[in-house]
Each structure stands twice: as C-alpha cells, then as structure tokens.
Amino acid sequence: MTDVAVGGARKSGRIDWSPYLVGAGIGILSWVAFAGFGDPLGVTTAFSRIASLFAVPVIGSDAVAANSYWKSMPLKWDYGVWFLVGIPLGAFLSAVISGTWRLELVPEVWRERFGPSVFKRFVAAFLGGIVIMYGARLAGGCTSGHGISGGLQLALSSWLFLAVMFATGLMVSRIMFRKA
Amino acid sequence: MTSLTSIAGPLLMGAVFGYLLQQGKVTSCNVIENQFRLRDFTVLKVMGTAIVVGGIGVLLLVDTGNTKYYVKDANMLAVALGAALFGIGMVVYGYCPGTALGAIASGSVHAAVGAFGMIVGAILYALSFDWVKAHILNVWALGKVRLPDITGVPDGVWFVALAIGAGAFFFWVEASESRAGRLRG
Helix, strand or coil: HHHHCCCCCCCCCCCCCCCHHHHHHHHHHHHHHHHHCCCCCCHHHHHHHHHHHHHHHHHHHHHHHHHHHHHCCCCCCCCHHHHHHHHHHHCCCCCCCCCCCCCCCHHHHHHHHCCCCCCHHHHHHHHHHHHHHHHHHHHHCCHHHHHHHHCCCCCCCHHHHHHHHHHHHHHHHHCCCCCC | CCCHHHHHHHHHHHHHHHHHHCCCCCCCCCCCCHHHCCCCCCHHHHHHHHHHHHHHHHHHHCCCCCCCCCCCEEEEEHHHHHHHHHHHHHHCCCCCCHHHHHHHCCEEEEHHHHHHHHHHHHEEEEHHHHHHHHHCCCCCECCEEEHHHHHHCHHHHHHHHHHHHHHHHHHHHHHHHHHHHHHCC
C-alpha cells in the first residue's frame, strides 16, 4: 500500500526503511534529546520565535517587542531554532541519497480528488498552514512536541492532543475526500 | 559549552530527525493524507514505535537520575481546541510542522507555500494571545500532570500495556496489508 502512496517517487528512486526502524530511531533520538540536551524533540516553539522576525515588517518592531507572547518567547538562536534548521538539511540529504528528491506542485492524492490546479492546492496549503500553526500554539505543541515527546512521557495534555487531533483529522478527511 | 557545540549539536539532532522523517516517508503529503483515510498506516507505525521505544528509554533515564520530565501544561480546553484545529490543518495542508520542513527540502513547493501560512498562523496567535490567555488557557487547567499521576497506575504498567497494544495493532495492520497485497497480485 505504501508503494502506491509513494508511486511518484519510485520513478526516480525509492526508500526501503521500515517505519518501525524509523520510529525506533526517533525514539532513541529522544533519549539523546532528553539526557544529552535536556530539550525534548519539538518544532513549533522555535517556529514561533522565528515568526516574530516576519511579524516585524507587518506590525512593526515596537509592536513585536511589546507583544506579551513574544515577550515569553523572544527570537533567540537557541537549541530549538538550530534543531529546526537541521530538519530540512537532514531531509534534503536523505532525499538526494535515496534519489527521491523531486519537484512537487500538486501531490497525487490531492490531484485525484481536487484536480491538477496548482493555485487551488497552494491556497489550501496556505490556509491549512495558518490553521495548523494556530492550533499548535494554542495546544502548546505539535506532532513532535506533544505527539512524540509528550506521548512518551505519558503526559495527560499530550494524549488528549493525540486523541483529539486524530479524531478530528479522520472526520475532516472523511468530508474532504467524500466522493462528490 | 562553546558556541560551536551549542550550534552543531542541535543542528545534528535536527538533521538526524529530518533524515529519519524522510526515510520514514512521512514527509510525503500522500502518506499523511492516506493515514487519515485509513489507507496507509505509516504515520501510526512511526509514531507508535517512537513513543514506546522512546518512552521506555526516557523512563529508565529518569529513574537513574540522568534526565527529568518536561511535561506540558494540561490546559484541557486549549489543548482540545488546539488539537482540533491541528487535525483540520493537518488534513488540509497535508503535513505537520516538522514533516513540512522535511518536505520543502525534498522538493514539495506546496509545502513551502503552507510554511508561509504557518508563519501567519504563529503571528495571529501572538496577536490574539492576551485574549486567549484570559479566556481559554486557564479553563480546566490541571498543570503538568502525567497519566500515572491521575490514574495511580505506575509507568511500567503503562508501557507494558502500550507495547502490547501497539504490537497487536501493528500485527493486525501488517496482516491486512499483506492480504490486500496478495489480492492485488
């Protein structure tokens, strides 16, 4: 089934790592993150810090400096931000080595349901991006910070996050991919 | 700690994470969408294994005094609302924030467009933070609680149950996938 899903990638190359191996690798990476760095795997906190840079031309540097959220989460080049920068580097390396790097404007699953319009897909990705990040900040974490790091700590907040996130995703997906 | 190690360390950690996400195929929008359509269980396989393997190791590290827990606040209303928005966004966008960064680096232009949306989302949250803090964050705020605290069931039992549950679920998924594979011939 996975073969079908990454069908586009198979033309140029393929990835053969078992998802269990990858999951175990992320689990072991968590050990290092906890014990070695005292900073669990997470993405969106650093994302918020960086977003303040982009807010400066929009609302002005005074407003950014006065904002109570960014006061608690100012832009600083800390562990989380460098970790975030590392993610695309590693993914790029993996994509090049495995020969799976490819330009993708409209993904297969989307094209099958909503057609080949690049504009439509870009608008949806943009709006989806707004909603997912607002949700992540409201919940206090994302699939990494809550889902994996919080889940493995048996945190109540993180298991609530996992349950609601998957339930909502299943529902939205049902509506979105319903045959018209 | 020199600045070199404080940069190289997290960079390397992030790179390994990104490498694993890409090797795990979860930087593919198709794989994520098909998880929510219950046609591809890669996302659950990766996350479930990471939680069980990571959790058992971190539990031992905490018990031996080598680290501590970093539990997030259980602001139940905020987490529930945020998670619901997150679920909507994840299906519409096709990525979560971490896998999106990996997808951009492997050539998905639409993932990059969505990343600008994520920046806008972060800005909107910062702008609405005072209101959210006053009206949502403090509703049913239970603090940094863990499941063993509120249930009285010890950590070890949780992980045995999680490992058995995940193992049985994955066994079932693998069996039905190979059956479907045989049918396709």
